[in-house]
Amino acid sequence: MALANIPFVGPLVGLIFNPATIFIVYAIGAARFLAGYNKTIYSNTRAAKIGLTAMWPVLFVTNPTFRQNFQKAVS
Numbered sequence: 134m135a136l137a138n139i140p141f142v143g144p145l146v147g148l149i150f151n152p153a154t155i156f157i158v159y160a161i162g163a164a165r166f167l168a169g170y171n172k173t174i175y176s177n178t179r180a181a182k183i184g185l186t187a188m189w190p191v192l193f194v195t196n197p198t199f200r201q202n203f204q205k206a207v208s
Contacts, residue, residue, distance in 0.1 A: 162189055162207075169206030 163186050192199040
């Protein structure tokens with residue numbers, strides 16, 4: 134039985150995995166990280182800001198140090 138066929142879960146799964154929803158979550162996370170970037174340990178260069186901001190979802194999942202710094206930046 135597919136999740137999409139369950140009456141309540143189907144629409145919820147569709148909303149969560151909607152490309153627009155994913156983009157909005159990505160953009161909000163990137164904006165909040167960039168706004169608090171000066172609270173992190175990373176160098177304050179344009180290249181570092183752009184690279185880390187663009188890659189934040191992957192780094193957040195895979196790198197514990199980045200996860201700690203991301204949480205500092207968005208708090």
